[in-house]
Amino acid sequence: MSERIHLSKAEVTEVEEQFVLAALRSGWIAPLGPDVEAFEAEIADRVGVKHAVALASGTAALHLALLELGAGPGTCVVLPSMTFAASANAVVYTGAEPVFVDSRPSDGNVDPVLLLQAVDELRDEGRTVAAVMAVDLFGRAADYEAIEPALANRGIALIEDAAEALGARRGGKPAGSFGRCAALSFNGNKIMTTSGGGMLLGDDGPLIEHARTLATQAREPVPWYEHKEIGYNYRMSNILAALGRGQLRRLDHMIGRRRAIRQLYREGLGNLAGVRFLGDGADADACDNCWLTCVTVDRESYDLTADRLVASLNCHDVEVRHLWKPMHLQPVFGGARSFVTGASERLFSTGVTLPSGANLRDDQIARVIDLFQSALAR
Known part of the structure; x- marks a missing residue:
């Protein structure tokens, strides 16, 4: 196992x-x-x-x-x-x-x-x-x-x-x-x-x-x-x-490690067509703590939903999750007033969070990258 x-x-x-x-x-x-x-x-x-x-x-x-x-x-x-x-x-x-x-x-x-x-x-x-x-x-x-x-x-x-x-x-x-x-x-x-x-x-x-x-x-x-x-x-x-x-x-050390993990993901996945790191293209005034690294996968490049990507990696004992499901789509808030453009719904359907904990080893990140690439290839 x-x-x-x-x-x-x-x-x-x-x-x-x-x-x-x-x-x-x-x-x-x-x-x-x-x-x-x-x-x-x-x-x-x-x-x-x-x-x-x-x-x-x-x-x-x-x-x-x-x-x-x-x-x-x-x-x-x-x-x-x-x-x-x-x-x-x-x-x-x-x-x-x-x-x-x-x-x-x-x-x-x-x-x-x-x-x-x-x-x-x-x-x-x-x-x-x-x-x-x-x-x-x-x-x-x-x-x-x-x-x-x-x-x-x-x-x-x-x-x-x-x-x-x-x-x-x-x-x-x-x-x-x-x-x-x-x-x-x-x-x-x-x-x-x-x-x-x-x-x-x-x-x-x-x-x-x-x-x-x-x-x-x-x-x-x-x-x-x-x-x-x-x-x-x-x-x-x-x-x-x-x-x-x-x-x-130890906060600064833990943030530093999460930033290093994000960089490993960028090196392994950043050149794939249709894969985007959440935050890329946004304004440069923000400096993330890299709590979780999130990526979206373009549906026009891959016939792959966030649901299938999450299922694919989790069946290999890699905990990947969806982005937050928007509140206006939650059953409990079904009647709430909302001002929407569809942006969060698209992010939810195409985005996932990758393992990002400060105690993860480089070889574990490499395994996540390999499985992610394999899921895209399938």
Whole structure:
């Protein structure tokens, strides 16, 4: 039986083990503790913002961000259609209506022109747009030069869903530093992990501090348990934060390895007619963290759908996945308002993500390339 090649498996070393062991021995087993506080400060420093609150998931971060910005019944939130479901689910948690916008064909990120068109059309209809959420798709920051000032002129808050993009940059600014606030994810397959976890961060101190209160069951600072608001059990545990602190020490190394893996894919697949790396041909202001390497296959060059390509490689124990299925095509959001051009649907039907984990060896990448080429040849 061949060795299975995973898409993006977590890499844990003695560095992380030492941090977690120290946390265990400290006695801080319950949620919160000194590692949580240190982790928040270290991530905020890395991203270049003033405040951060460590949470149970990136979804929790988005939910709290939306609540802080007034999302709720009678409002809508505009966001990309091509994203993981958590982005849209967080909108629904608040009672707001998600409105989906299609992608740029070049990198899959939200189309800024269509995004602003959607905002203006909704407002002309008398709708209240509580916020716009941009998603940094597969580790590449969205076009914030086009989005951020235009929304500021319209008086609409921007949330950056940077769940996939820690370590990426755009125009010299780190992902996670755009908008009114930003969300990170440390899920097990992300660029770095705390097993499960996330973070809400930004320069707006009152916003982050109120989110911190809501994340701790909205407990008031009195000697007994008193609550004036509905809160949530959203805080990160001290042990998971310790794991994150160890991972953060090696983040640059892990990003460097993923970039090297992408280069191997470029050398092996980049000259094939009809094969394109997602992000090629997009603006040069974005510097990816290379969380996942994504390619599309031209249907006119190969009679091969993403479905068949995924099935072909997975039957050889190579974990290849589809790109995110657009939210406006998801059954649960079948009746949602959408502004679409067909770009994300085409990307979904022709694109796949390739194994990209930092612990993959060169010979494993070579095997993926050989199997990919064989699938195209068939």
